[in-house]
Each structure stands twice: as C-alpha cells, then as structure tokens.
Amino acid sequence: MNRLGMTMAIAMGMSGMAFAGTNLVANGDFEGATTGWIKYNTSTGVSTLSFVDSAAHSGTKGARMHVTAASTENWHVQLKFPVISTVAQTVYRLSYWAKGPDVSTHVGISDNAYVYLTGFTQTYTSTWTKFQGTFIGDGTKRRIAASLGLDTGVYDFDDVVIEAIGVLDSTWYANADTRIDSLRKNDFGVQVLQDGVAAADIPVTFQLVRHDFPFGTALNFHDDADDDWYKQMAAKYFWAGVTENAFKWPQFEPTQDAVDSATVDKVLDWTESQGWALMRGHALEWGIEKYNFASHWSRQGTCAEYQVFLKHRIDRDMAFYKGRFRQYDVWNEAFHEPAIFNRCGWELLDSAFIWAHAADPTAQLFLNEYSVVAGGETGTFVDLIKGLQARNIPISGIGAQCHFGNQVIDPAVVAMRLSELGALGLPIMVTEFDVGDMTDGNLRTAQEQADQDAMFIRAAFSHPAVQGIILWGFWDSRHWVPDGGIIEEDKTPKLAADSIWNLWNKDWTTSGTNVSTNASGLMGFRGFNGKYVVTVGAGINAQTDTLQFDANHRVWTYNMDGSKPLSLQKPARARLVATPAGLRIYDLAGRQLKIKR
Numbered sequence: 340m341n342r343l344g345m346t347m348a349i350a351m352g353m354s355g356m357a358f359a360g361t362n363l364v365a366n367g368d369f370e371g372a373t374t375g376w377i378k379y380n381t382s383t384g385v386s387t388l389s390f391v392d393s394a395a396h397s398g399t400k401g402a403r404m405h406v407t408a409a410s411t412e413n414w415h416v417q418l419k420f421p422v423i424s425t426v427a428q429t430v431y432r433l434s435y436w437a438k439g440p441d442v443s444t445h446v447g448i449s450d451n452a453y454v455y456l457t458g459f460t461q462t463y464t465s466t467w468t469k470f471q472g473t474f475i476g477d478g479t480k481r482r483i484a485a486s487l488g489l490d491t492g493v494y495d496f497d498d499v500v501i502e503a504i505g506v507l508d509s510t511w512y513a514n515a516d517t518r519i520d521s522l523r524k525n526d527f528g529v530q531v532l533q534d535g536v537a538a539a540d541i542p543v544t545f546q547l548v549r550h551d552f553p554f555g556t557a558l559n560f561h562d563d564a565d566d567d568w569y570k571q572m573a574a575k576y577f578w579a580g581v582t583e584n585a586f587k588w589p590q591f592e593p594t595q596d597a598v599d600s601a602t603v604d605k606v607l608d609w610t611e612s613q614g615w616a617l618m619r620g621h622a623l624e625w626g627i628e629k630y631n632f633a634s635h636w637s638r639q640g641t642c643a644e645y646q647v648f649l650k651h652r653i654d655r656d657m658a659f660y661k662g663r664f665r666q667y668d669v670w671n672e673a674f675h676e677p678a679i680f681n682r683c684g685w686e687l688l689d690s691a692f693i694w695a696h697a698a699d700p701t702a703q704l705f706l707n708e709y710s711v712v713a714g715g716e717t718g719t720f721v722d723l724i725k726g727l728q729a730r731n732i733p734i735s736g737i738g739a740q741c742h743f744g745n746q747v748i749d750p751a752v753v754a755m756r757l758s759e760l761g762a763l764g765l766p767i768m769v770t771e772f773d774v775g776d777m778t779d780g781n782l783r784t785a786q787e788q789a790d791q792d793a794m795f796i797r798a799a800f801s802h803p804a805v806q807g808i809i810l811w812g813f814w815d816s817r818h819w820v821p822d823g824g825i826i827e828e829d830k831t832p833k834l835a836a837d838s839i840w841n842l843w844n845k846d847w848t849t850s851g852t853n854v855s856t857n858a859s860g861l862m863g864f865r866g867f868n869g870k871y872v873v874t875v876g877a878g879i880n881a882q883t884d885t886l887q888f889d890a891n892h893r894v895w896t897y898n899m900d901g902s903k904p905l906s907l908q909k910p911a912r913a914r915l916v917a918t919p920a921g922l923r924i925y926d927l928a929g930r931q932l933k934i935k936r
C-alpha cells in the first residue's frame with residue numbers, strides 16, 4: 340500500500356494493512372465450476388437455478404434463479420453463496436452484478452449457525468447493475484444468501500466478488516475525547532479593560548448554555564393533553580429537529596393544491612420560540628411506494644406531469660419555508676427506493692437538487708439514506724453522490740439515517756463508514772438515529788441502550804465530518820419502533836435519556852465561577868463552541884450577557900469608562916473589537932471597584 344493508500348486507510352478508521360484483493364468467493368464468475376452455489380426453497384417458494392450463457396454479465400456464463408412461485412417472505416427462495424472464512428476485525432466488501440424484477444430483494448450475511456448478522460436490501464432492474472456492501476469478519480465462517488422470494492421472475496447474477504479491504508481501527512474510539520477537544524472546542528477569553536488598560540482580578544463567571552453543534556429529534560405534535568409535557572422534554576434534551584412526517588409530500592399536500600402546512604408551521608413556531616437554530620425539511624421527495632406514496636396524486640399521470648408537479652412542490656414549499664428550514668432532505672432513500680427513477684429516469688434526482696438550489700440558495704441540500712452507517716451499503720451511496728458531484732449538482736450534505744436495529748453498534752465500524760462518506764468532502768448529518776426495529780422492537784436492556792446510545796453519539800460527535808446528530812423521536816408513545824425511544828410510554832426517562840443528557844450537560848459542557856482576569860486583563864478558558872451566559876464583575880453590579888464563542892469569536896472585550904455616572908451601564912452589545920461601552924464594575928455598596936493597572 341502506498342503512502343496515499345495508507346493515509347486513506349488510517350483516515351477511514353482502518354489500519355493500513357495491505358490486501359491483495361483476492362476474490363474469496365468460489366466460482367463467482369460462473370465460467371468454469373459452479374461448486375458451492377445452491378438454491379434453497381421453503382415449501383411455499385419454488386425456483387430453479389441454472390448457469391447459462393444468457394445470464395452472463397461478463398464471460399459466457401452467469402447464475403440464473405427463476406422463481407416460479409412467489410412466497411410471503413423474501414427468504415423463502417434463496418440463492419446461497421459458497422461459504423467463506425473470515426478473519427476477525429477484517430472488513431470485507433461484497434460486490435456483484437444483477438438484474439431482475441423490480442422488487443425488493445435482500446442479500447443477508449449470517450454466521451455459520453445461520454444467525455443473521457447484516458444485509459443489504461436492494462431493488463434490481465432489467466439492466467445489469469453493480470451492487471455492493473461491506474461486512475466485518477470475526478474469525479468464523481459467513482453464510483451469504485440472496486433472498487428472492489417476494490415475486491416470480493428471472494434473476495441473473497454474475498461477477499460475484501468478496502475481498503478484504505482493510506482492518507478496523509480498534510483504537511479509534513478510545514481517542515474520541517481527544518478528537519472532540521480538537522474539533523468542537525477553542526481557546527476563548529473574556530478581557531476587561533479600564534480606560535484601555537488591562538484590568539486584573541475582575542471575576543468572570545461563564546456557562547455554556549447551547550452548543551453550536553446541533554443535537555436534535557424528530558418532532559411529532561399531536562395537539563393533545565400530552566403536548567405540553569412532550570415539548571418540555573424536547574426542550575430539555577434537544578436544540579435542533581425535524582418534522583417526522585408532516586412535511587412529507589403526501590401529508591403536506593394530500594390532494595393537489597390543497598396544502599396542509601398547519602402541522603409543520605406549529606412545529607416551526609415552537610422550535611423558533613425555543614431558539615432552535617436548525618430545523619430540517621424532511622423530505623421534498625421520497626420515491627417509496629409504500630405508505631400511500633405510490634397512490635399520491637403526483638404519481639398518477641405521466642412522467643412529464645410528475646416532473647412539473649415535483650418542480651412546483653420544490654419551488655413553492657422552499658420559497659414558503661425559506662430561512663426557517665435550513666436543511667432539506669431533497670431526496671429520501673434514492674438508491675433503496677428507485678421505482679420512480681426506473682420509471683421516469685435518474686435525471687429527476689439531478690433536477691430536484693438544481694430546482695431546490697434555485698428555490699433557496701441559502702439552504703443546505705441533502706441526500707438522505709439508510710444502511711450507509713448502520714449497514715454496509717456505504718459504497719453504493721458514495722458512488723451515487725460522486726455521480727452528482729461529477730455532474731456539478733448542488734448537493735451540500737450527506738444524510739446518514741443511522742437506524743441501527745438490534746445490532747450491537749461497533750464504533751470502529753461507525754468510524755470506517757463515516758470516513759468513507761466524509762471523503763466525499765461534504766458534511767454529514769446523522770439524521771434519524773435510533774435503535775430497535777419496527778417488527779421486533781428494541782431488544783436491548785435499558786443499560787445496553789444507554790451505553791450504546793452514548794457510545795454512538797460520542798463516536799459521531801468525535802468524527803470530523805459530522806455536522807450534527809438528530810434522533811428519530813424520543814418518546815415510546817410517538818416512536819416508530821416499539822420501545823425505541825429514550826422515554827417510556829409512562830413518561831419515565833430511561834437510562835438512555837440520562838446517559839444522553841449527561842453527555843451534553845456534564846461531559847461536554849464548559850463553565851467557570853468567579854475566575855479572575857489576569858494581569859493582562861484576560862480570563863482565558865478552553866470551551867465548546869456555542870452560546871454562553873457570561874457574568875463580569877460581582878454582586879449587584881455584575882453584568883450578565885449572552886455571548887457567542889466560536890472560531891470567529893474567541894475573545895470578548897469589556898471596556899470600563901471611569902468617567903460615567905455611578906450606575907451600572909450595560910453595553911448595548913459587548914463587541915469583539917474593543918469599543919468603550921460604558922461598563923463599570925461596582926461593589927455591593929455601589930463603590931467602583933479598584934482596578935489594578
């Protein structure tokens with residue numbers, strides 16, 4: 340591995356070992372032997388497997404699964420891969436070419452005892468497409484199968500490759516706090532001058548009251564008796580957010596031109612009343628066909644009509660919410676839900692971004708996707724975004740949903756995937772973090788959830804490409820995953836709520852009480868970027884301001900002018916550049932404090 344390769348591997352959270360790129364899959368090109376490849380049917384699914392010329396993507400042979408009787412579950416018909424051996428902590432990439440019916444399929448990776456570990460949900464088309472995903476070895480065997488049981492038809496596979504691409508960096512998480520210090524903090528100071536001369540021994544008290552780094556939740560108001568409590572909890576734990584469903588097109592405009600913005604407006608009114616700096620617009624479009632999306636009025640006509648409707652949706656709603664939504668998921672789950680692209684062309688994706696940028700050039704525009712940090716489909720997402728970048732499409736952010744299901748979260752894996760996305764040069768938002776899944780609920784114990792949530796948030800906060808973290812809801816009664824929230828249905832905070840609150844309010848806070856300015860009139864401190872409440876002076880004559888400290892606002896200077904009357908004068912606004920602002924500091928008796936010169 341050359342120096343650049345080594346640097347990349349390290350930056351991606353993998354150690355810099357050399358790998359030969361050997362294909363671990365026996366007979367993955369189907370050209371000679373086909374040993375190891377078998378089909379599996381339950382009693383309800385029926386299929387045939389053949390290795391034929393017409394199924395070749397390259398060479399003269401490919402594998403063809405002909406599903407002749409569909410079943411109720413994907414896994415009732417499977418193309419099973421040759422079993423492979425793995426090495427612990429090694430990252431493997433599976434790639435293959437496939438074509439087939441436009442239905443949801445799943446490639447699952449299990450251990451040798453058939454316990455499911457991870458997988459990739461994919462939709463094939465009538466043209467050859469390359470699919471890929473990564474998984475992690477543990478020193479035992481892996482069983483891989485493409486599950487094709489949901490619909491009848493011919494599914495072709497060729498050029499199946501599994502290769503080791505690196506080793507996880509098991510030290511990465513241990514250095515999280517060092518990275519957090521470097522990325523999220525700066526050296527700050529409050530300087531006090533008396534008539535332009537350094538004023539020593541002036542007490543300064545400071546407290547971080549809001550991080551610049553957005554930490555938020557999906558919000559879902561119900562207009563019921565619980566809403567007041569719900570808002571109190573949202574305000575306690577979060578300072579950024581997203582509307583869970585209300586801005587999705589079918590909810591926002593259920594029938595053509597009958598826009599229902601009331602729910603979104605209510606959420607924005609409330610978050611703005613709380614001073615939340617970031618609200619995300621989710622999502623301008625989602626190509627999914629479930630949840631009434633396929634029956635939405637916009638999709639009932641021709642592609643030409645749909646394109647007009649989509650442009651109008653983007654133009655109208657981004658103009659309406661300009662300056663309120665600062666980020667948009669322009670498209671949700673583009674590569675997992677490609678039906679609209681397969682019907683009307685992938686140019687739609689480019690167009691949506693171009694229209695969105697024109698509608699609100701100040702908004703940050705995201706492509707949002709799942710299984711790219713919580714799962715191994717990062718490479719597919721990277722390729723899609725690289726294509727947008729190569730065509731100069733104005734994408735300005737990467738949305739990584741981070742629904743982790745019931746897998747154990749490994750921060751080294753999180754690091755590797757975040758770094759693979761971060762190498763695109765765009766900021767990443769963790770847009771929908773949660774644990775548990777819709778079917779099984781959250782299978783973690785309270786302590787496991789608390790530990791895993793805190794670990795993931797610490798990992799993401801420590802990653803240089805991550806710009807913010809949003810949870811997909813917080814209360815079990817308003818959460819898509821049974822038991823998936825951080826607060827019980829009965830409103831009891833879970834251990835996870837405490838662990839999260841403690842991160843932001845104990846581990847990652849900055850404060851000092853009555854710290855004196857030094858001989859240079861400076862009280863210096865290292866702190867998190869954000870808004871602080873700062874009190875200069877003491878007693879009834881102390882002056883308190885809310886000040887922003889960040890890379891561009893490192894030192895706030897207070898000027899005292901001894902000639903002013905005996906009253907505490909509050910500067911209209913403390914300024915970074917020293918300007919006489921009339922502040923004087925007095926003792927409890929109203930006497931001006933002596934200032935050391």
Ligand SMILES: [Ca+2]
Pocket residue numbers: 368369370395396397398399400401497498
């Ligand atoms: Ca072949």
